[in-house]
Amino acid sequence: MLSERVVTDVLLAAMSTGGDFAEIFLEDTYNTQIRMLDGAVDEAVSGRDFGVGIRIFQGLKCVYAYTNEIDREGLIRTAREAAAALHGAPAGRAVVLSRLAVERFNPVRLEPQQVPHQDKVEVMKRAHLAAAGFHHQITQVAVSYLDVDQNVFIANSEGLFVEDRRVRTRLSINAVASKDGEKQSAFRGPGRHMGFELFDRIDVEEIARDAARSAVTMVNAAYAPGGKYPVIIDNGFGGVIFHEACGHSLEATSVAKGLSEFSGRLGQKVASELVTAVDDGTIPNAWGSQNIDDEGTKTRRNVLIEKGILKGYMIDRFNARRMGMEPTGSSRRQSYKFAPTSRMTNTFICAGESTREEIIANTEYALYAKQMGGGSVNPATGEFNFAVAEGYMVRGGRIAEPVRGATLIGKGSEILQKIDMVASNLATGQGMCGSVSGSIPADVGQPTIRVSEITVGGRKEAK
Template identity: 40%
Template sequence: MLNPIVAQSVIDHALSLGADFAELFIEKHRTASVNTLSATVESVNSGIDFGIGLRIVFGGKVLYGYTNQTDEELLKRIASNLAARDRRDRVNLFTNFDFSVMPDKHPSRIILSKDAAIDSKVAFLVKADGVARAVSESISQTRGYCMQREQDIEIFNSEGLHTTDTRNYIRAGITSIATDGTEQSVGGWNDGGLLGWELSESMDAVIAGEEASRQALVNLTAKPCPSGRMPVVIGNGFGGVIFHEACGHLLETTSVAKKASVFHDKMGEMIANPVVNAVDDGTMANEWGSINIDDEGMATQRTQLIKDGKLTNFLVDRVGGEKTGFPRSGSGRRENYRYAPTSRMRNTFIEAGDSNLDEMIASIDKGIFASHMGGGSVQPGTGEFNFAVNEGYYVENGKILYPIKSATLISTGPAVLKEISMVGQDFALACGMCGSSSGSVPTTVGQPAIKVDDILVGGNA
């Protein structure tokens, strides 16, 4: 996408200003989305974006600028402007580019540059809507979406790296809205991955519609949740959002390097119950949070974060590695060319254990089963969180009694890790978007069902 001669000239110019490291990140980004309201197509949108990000590093200081143009002189001016206050004599010589491309572990067939498949996407969403509304007369409306994008990237840096990659993302979902005339509730289903619209071959519109409406109807009949400290079983799949938000971010060198994480000095120590094993893996075939290379050009990898309760690794980007001394983990990510990369999660999850869901439920005297988690808020640095339960049930004497509503889980990441006493076998993953200092990136969360022995539950009973 960028002439290597131009890239060489710009990077050498940045080095002549005294930079320790310089990098060009070139991106072409195609998007297409379909949105439905019940059986009606509400919108069809598409677009293309192109840009170049220039990162210059002086010691631990990162300077960043971007443009939509490939003009050599403009890129040099950006470099000069960025380095205006830090300029010094040259300290590094330019290293000739060595072009290489990592093998594609995530093959895609029905991609935007070949076929947007709008008719097929509309047909899937309309069918899911019909199924969802046929479940019950209480289902008043649905909302569906299908988002697809294709991202081509090219990276040059002053260490001689020249590489390219193409990423294809697809995600589809439906939300059902139920009402009984006085109250309203929602339920949802979604799926996605690092692939093209061939994802539809593994999706079933009937299952999508039925699941969204099932959850909405359960929530419509739910009773107020009791509050207080109690044991909680958190369901598999998107239940892993708590580990992602409340613990995963604390293991990124973005916070570790600043000593803003409570785990910054805990490497090798027990930070969780011994039944907890946690991983961040960017290599999983066609998973939503996977990548062949990170946005610094490094091959992605599987990173064991916690092993038998012990902290074993952080998630490390280039700058984070230089500041902390920990080896890079292929975790440098950014939303697009407008952002400098930082250490970010990919597919982050608690690994399967030996317990099963029935055993966990049976072990509860009085507590709740949070079968489907929702969103929430997290305090950076401490991992203090407040997460909503999208679908939950009150449990007494080891039996599920009734569905509950307005439940929230309140604690801190470090506290929750130590309160996990049982880890299930029903491992599952779920798609999400993660926002941080380098923008919003696709990430996968996951876990089997887990039992937390003691956590504060907020409710309105």
């Protein structure tokens, strides 16, 4: 996308005031977004994002600049403007670029840009019909479709010169159920790092009906009891608990500065021994997978916690300097408008040995969180919160009545210690994760787990 000559000149301009490392990230992204309400498309957007980000390090200082002007002149001007924030003499190092071939393990069969919009609309209609026809209490179905074709070029002063392509496709279904003037909604959003063949791999109708079933169940449910008691969190998107409560606190973004509750605790027991957790950016076609990260490092499978012992963090190139450790292929950004930093890819708790049925049968009283909503965490204090989208009470070893409106709060390190049962049914779910380097696709996952106690926010008192 850019010639080696121009890249070299821009990198040297970026380092002209004492920078010891410079990087160029160019992006040309095509995307399609279609929104359907009650079976009719009411909004469609075709877009092309295009720009360049230039990053410079000087020791533990980082400067980032970006622009849409990508001719030689515009790039050199942006590099110089960024360099003006640093003070020093050029190190006089030469830049010798060498082209790196990327091993592509996320094959794309049907490029979304080549698929007629009408085919995308057909899939959306199938989802609409399945959800809308599920039950008379379903009063509204919103379906949206997204495809993104991101072409990136990354080069740096250490000689890296690499191109990559990321194609992602996602369908989102939001079913609303109404009863006596009250409304409850349920969301499902299957997505993969692949093209339009996604719809040969997933059962659109089944997923849409599941959203509808969940909304109908919740509109007929009473409020969850509040208090501190056991919680069983189901497999799949339930993994958002690990993502929020622990994953963010294992990112170098907070670990490097000693701000995380997990800083300086490698080799220590931080979780119940039933917990092994991994961040793996190399799973073919998974939503959060990438051939290379957003600074050109190959992604890998990083073991974070093994049988309760803290084994590793997710580390980007800049924080690697502060930590004196190697980058782990975890550096990500929403677009060229963000400096990359350590983020999660596909993060999950590994399979254990129990079954869901055993866990429920062995529980006297608990909240069973069948579907989780989103959540957030303050990595400095470890305090997290997240919403239970579909919940049930467990009484006497059986699933009892459905409950709505529950929120789980707590501290990540405490929850990890309190996981006392882990099933073998590992599954994943797709989410968009927001943090300092923007909103990025990430898989969360886990088998069904039981936590001996969590503070459950709700409207009634427990028991």
